[in-house]
Amino acid sequence: MERMKETAGGKWALVLGASSGFGAACSVALAKGGFNIFGVHLDRKSTMDQVEKVIESVKSTGREVVFFNKNAADEEARNAVLDEMHKALNGEPGVAVLLHSLAFGTLRPYLAEKTADSVSKAQLEMTMDVMANSLVYWAQGLFNRRLLARGGRIFAMTSAGDERVWATYGPVSAAKAALEAHIRQLSVELAPHGVTANAIRAGVTDTPALRKIPGNDRMIEMARSKNPYRRLTTTEDVAGAIVNLCSEGCGWITGNVINVDGGEFIVD
Secondary structure, eight states, X not given: OOOOOSOOOSOEEXXXXXXXXXXXXXXXXXXXXXXXXXXXXXXXXXXXXXXXXXXXXXXXXXXXXXXXXXXXXXXXXXXXXXXXXXXXXXXXXXXXXXXXOOOOOOOOOSOOSSGGXXXXXXXXXXXXXXXXXXXXXXXXXXXXXXXXXXXXXXXXXXXXXXXXXXXTOHHHHHHHHHHHHHHHHHHHHHGGGTOEEEEEEEOOXXXXXXXXXXXXXXXXXXXXXXXXXXXXXXXXXXXXXXXHHTSGGGTTOOSOEEEESTTTTTOO
């Protein structure tokens, strides 16, 4: 963890899953947009070089950055991070953005010839907890500590798997659908506090998470041929959209699933 200052001025973004993929790109883009960055990630020694690159990229913008190498889905770790943030911000509502970009779940079918090959209760519940329910717990933690700034934004990364069926994607698909339901509920409950909440449905993007999905090569090929722009979505496409959605003029956009995909989702 980077050393935290007792007094941390300016507006902050909290990025869950900050070390790679959408989280990394958004951390850098939000920093360029004027936000200091709190980042939560879970990395071993083998991937820490990538973490350091993201940190240095944020620092190069002149913004402050504090990364926590902790399991964002663990209750004790979550509370420890939130308490550190509360201390660093002197209890002030300095968090203007919360981005949920956690991509850790089980990719197994519900039914398989061999029982051991089908998703288990523990795996299904873990996927739901990490990729959906953790959003609620982080939002509660920020709200209860009065760290969420009025005019703030909450974003959660969803995918086309929220409505479509891919082999072995069932547990993640269920989590994405639940994530969107959580966003809708948060958008209504946070409206009186001036905070919006939206889900971002990115097009197929070549990230480490995508590469873990069986048949990802076929998925990439189909997306390239289907997308009106004949290319994949990039993490920078998504990061740019999120930064713009943080502008003052977007304060009336809430409770939505917003496609950032070059029109990919609407094409059969």
